[in-house]
Amino acid sequence: MVCVDWISEGADTQHRKRQVRKSLAFFGTRLTAWTVAVAIASAGLPVYESSAQVVDPVADIPSLVGVKPILPDVSAYIRDPIAAQQLGKALFWDTQVGSDGQACATCHFHAGADIRTKNQTDPSVRNTVVALQNIFDARDNNAGIAGPNKQFAALDFPFHKLADINNRESSVIFDTNDVFSSQGTYAGDFVSGGRSLRQDLLTAFLLKRNVFRGRSRSSEKCNLTYSPFNPNTNPSGNPFHANGLIYRKVEPRQTPTTINAVFNFRQFWDGRANSQFNGVDPFGPRTFTPLDPVTSAGNPNAAGAGILVPSGKALVITKPLIDNASLASQAVGPPLSDFEMSCAGKTFADLGAKLLPMRPLSTQVVHPQDSLFSKTPALIPSSSQTGLKTTYKALVEKAFFPKYWSSPGWFNVDPATGAITLDFVKGHTQEEQNFSLFWGLAIQAYEQLLISDDSPFDHGPAAMNPQAVAGLAIFEGKGKCVACHNGPLLSGATVTSLSTESPKAIEGMLMGDGRPGIYDTGFYNIGVRPTSDDIGVGALDPYGFDLSFTRQFKWRLLNQKNKSVDRFDSRPCEFATPIFTPCDNLPSLTDPASAPRDSVDGSFKVPILRNVGLNPPYFHNGGQATLKDVVRFYNRGGDRRGPLDSDTTGLATPTPFGVVNHTNLDPDIGDASATSTNNALGLTDEEEDDLVQFLLSLTDNRVACHSGVFDHPSLPIANGELDVAKAKTQQAKDIVVTLPAVGQQGLKVCFPNSGDLFGTLNTTDTRRLQDVFNQVIK
Numbered sequence: 001m002v003c004v005d006w007i008s009e010g011a012d013t014q015h016r017k018r019q020v021r022k023s024l025a026f027f028g029t030r031l032t033a034w035t036v037a038v039a040i041a042s043a044g045l046p047v048y049e050s051s052a053q054v055v056d057p058v059a060d061i062p063s064l065v066g067v068k069p070i071l072p073d074v075s076a077y078i079r080d081p082i083a084a085q086q087l088g089k090a091l092f093w094d095t096q097v098g099s100d101g102q103a104c105a106t107c108h109f110h111a112g113a114d115i116r117t118k119n120q121t122d123p124s125v126r127n128t129v130v131a132l133q134n135i136f137d138a139r140d141n142n143a144g145i146a147g148p149n150k151q152f153a154a155l156d157f158p159f160h161k162l163a164d165i166n167n168r169e170s171s172v173i174f175d176t177n178d179v180f181s182s183q184g185t186y187a188g189d190f191v192s193g194g195r196s197l198r199q200d201l202l203t204a205f206l207l208k209r210n211v212f213r214g215r216s217r218s219s220e221k222c223n224l225t226y227s228p229f230n231p232n233t234n235p236s237g238n239p240f241h242a243n244g245l246i247y248r249k250v251e252p253r254q255t256p257t258t259i260n261a262v263f264n265f266r267q268f269w270d271g272r273a274n275s276q277f278n279g280v281d282p283f284g285p286r287t288f289t290p291l292d293p294v295t296s297a298g299n300p301n302a303a304g305a306g307i308l309v310p311s312g313k314a315l316v317i318t319k320p321l322i323d324n325a326s327l328a329s330q331a332v333g334p335p336l337s338d339f340e341m342s343c344a345g346k347t348f349a350d351l352g353a354k355l356l357p358m359r360p361l362s363t364q365v366v367h368p369q370d371s372l373f374s375k376t377p378a379l380i381p382s383s384s385q386t387g388l389k390t391t392y393k394a395l396v397e398k399a400f401f402p403k404y405w406s407s408p409g410w411f412n413v414d415p416a417t418g419a420i421t422l423d424f425v426k427g428h429t430q431e432e433q434n435f436s437l438f439w440g441l442a443i444q445a446y447e448q449l450l451i452s453d454d455s456p457f458d459h460g461p462a463a464m465n466p467q468a469v470a471g472l473a474i475f476e477g478k479g480k481c482v483a484c485h486n487g488p489l490l491s492g493a494t495v496t497s498l499s500t501e502s503p504k505a506i507e508g509m510l511m512g513d514g515r516p517g518i519y520d521t522g523f524y525n526i527g528v529r530p531t532s533d534d535i536g537v538g539a540l541d542p543y544g545f546d547l548s549f550t551r552q553f554k555w556r557l558l559n560q561k562n563k564s565v566d567r568f569d570s571r572p573c574e575f576a577t578p579i580f581t582p583c584d585n586l587p588s589l590t591d592p593a594s595a596p597r598d599s600v601d602g603s604f605k606v607p608i609l610r611n612v613g614l615n616p617p618y619f620h621n622g623g624q625a626t627l628k629d630v631v632r633f634y635n636r637g638g639d640r641r642g643p644l645d646s647d648t649t650g651l652a653t654p655t656p657f658g659v660v661n662h663t664n665l666d667p668d669i670g671d672a673s674a675t676s677t678n679n680a681l682g683l684t685d686e687e688e689d690d691l692v693q694f695l696l697s698l699t700d701n702r703v704a705c706h707s708g709v710f711d712h713p714s715l716p717i718a719n720g721e722l723d724v725a726k727a728k729t730q731q732a733k734d735i736v737v738t739l740p741a742v743g744q745q746g747l748k749v750c751f752p753n754s755g756d757l758f759g760t761l762n763t764t765d766t767r768r769l770q771d772v773f774n775q776v777i778k
Contacts, residue, residue, distance in 0.1 A: 517664075
């Protein structure tokens with residue numbers, strides 16, 4: 001049972017401040033279903049306060065050594081776990097998989113993230129103010145001008161500059177709503193390579209003779225039309241088209257690391273990658289929920305969504321939901337995104353048709369001592385060759401049970417009705433149709449290996465320098481960092497084998513303005529940017545459902561359960577009695593405005609802090625280039641503007657419940673009890689430096705050195721473009737750099753654990769990324 005403890009508006013402030021983060025949920029089940037019991041403070045409902053004694057739940061941050069993630073049960077799908085891991089690693093690093101040479105690793109090549117500095121700007125396409133979505137701001141350095149494909153310099157950071165770095169209300173001397181992220185594809189519209197009817201008929205004949213299954217559609221084309229954005233003459237244009245050239249698009253949020261991501265309960269900054277993998281896309285049970293004509297929420301193509309499996313002599317659609325598989329949910333998002341890895345209109349069946357006959361990593365070097373591929377020596381070619389000595393088809397069929405790929409024929413699935421028909425011309429094989437399942441589970445199997453548990457911090461104070469030890473005390477005390485960055489991963493959004501209870505779906509506390517609110521566990525608004533720039537977990541998914549568990553819970557209170565599709569059950573709890581006493585039925589509300597206040601707009605998932613010294617820049621907008629600037633941000637109480645009861649963490653637009661939240665501020669940002677509007681932590685410069693040293697002690701040297709499970713094939717990467725076109729196109733020509741292949745012994749020179757985007761190996765803006773790579777080749 002889950003109970004959400006509700007704190008009344010009149011609760012003692014010190015009572016609230018003594019809590020590291022008051023646990024508002026108690027679970028008796030393990031990770032498969034949740035029961036949420038909420039005592040609500042709102043019109044017509046009582047205010048409940050816990051009669052239990054409040055105790056500080058975090059005495060120490062534990063080591064990660066020996067701590068295991070909660071893994072999904074995939075035994076019904078995967079028959080050879082090693083083959084699945086090898087398939088996942090190949091798919092992750094292979095530049096053949098995406099359009100325009102994009103691999104998953106293109107944006108996650110270093111410490112699970114990205115340290116490129118050219119063409120890494122998004123103009124704020126997630127801004128709630130439409131007029132601001134496609135407008136690039138000028139950089140702050142002297143050479144900075146507006147537009148795509150610009151080179152960042154250290155002087156461009158932070159993105160919000162103040163006359164007094166310790167006073168959030170001091171004069172603003174520079175501000176931009178642009179986002180630092182990762183460049184992706186040129187986009188365009190997908191055109192299948194296809195095959196001639198003659199080839200199809202020949203393949204059909206051979207198939208009946210049991211010679212082989214499948215066919216090759218290894219080519220693809222993306223049709224591109226130059227259409228630059230202009231707010232007056234072409235408001236639907238593309239902001240990455242400029243000066244007669246088409247540049248690679250840049251994603252709208254900073255790239256999070258894949259390392260240790262297996263511990264996240266939900267993935268992505270906004271949590272949209274569901275903990276239940278549906279085999280199709282990131283959205284779990286939402287994808288299988290039919291469109292409701294009353295609420296306009298739901299998937300109009302729910303009937304055709306799912307996985308094809310044999311039933312007798314026919315294929316039928318099944319709708320799996322694999323628990324604790326958010327990594328797989330995340331993995332199936334980027335391959336079809338026209339920001340990240342694809343041109344628009346491609347399907348996973350198209351991707352499968354392209355890849356299955358291909359040799360994995362065929363243009364990339366694989367190190368003979370690769371930690372994963374070397375487990376099967378026959379996979380690795382001689383030193384003079386590239387790629388693996390197999391095909392993706394062979395790897396899929398080795399890793400997965402035949403029921404998911406062995407049915408003969410080509411099929412078309414009607415997305416609206418789910419009808420399955422034979423189609424020898426435009427259809428896809430079962431193996432191609434199910435490629436999203438193979439992709440998600442294989443990449444998940446690989447990423448589950450990427451656990452970094454060998455940092456100085458993990459070996460105790462004796463392995464840390466004195467500054468880091470002092471910084472730990474500040475982290476757990478005066479800095480209040482541990483309120484959100486707790487547990488062995490230093491993130492409240494994670495779940496580990498240390499958890500004796502199921503994950504918390506919803507919590508409640510007094511917010512920054514001293515009034516109660518409920519919110520998604522592990523998601524907070526800390527005032528990085530005005531909430532209007534990006535509403536985070538307060539947004540809707542593509543099917544019209546709230547990403548936020550909190551808002552789904554409120555729809556249940558209003559008897560609109562068709563708007564709440566994620567898997568958790570709700571029961572109210574009376575905290576005047578012992579907390580595990582059975583609860584009464586859920587109260588029923590009729591007025592949306594009477595539902596409890598939610599604080600979810602502008603909230604983002606608490607990132608894992610391990611290896612944070614290797615992962616600049618910081619925050620969801622990438623707006624801080626150094627850990628020192630991050631600490632200064634917290635010391636001044638964030639970058640929000642305005643008084644506590646009405647600041648830029650609020651949103652002028654009403655919530656779906658018709659209420660305007662003037663603030664959504666996490667109360668642990670600054671000192672909410674201070675009389676000054678500054679609400680600073682009051683850290684000295686020395687304390688700030690100590691805190692930075694502690695954060696640097698969280699780095700596992702294997703990650704910095706790309707050794708052990710963190711090794712990889714070579715990887716060509718676009719590091720921005722030249723302002724000239726490729727031959728016979730309007731695409732800007734890539735500046736290509738190559739990350740060398742490395743085996744489990746790692747690099748000769750490791751990447752710096754500096755906590756600075758422009759530190760050490762990347763000290764000057766003119767130095768090419770290839771020069772950095774050349775220094776670390778073994």
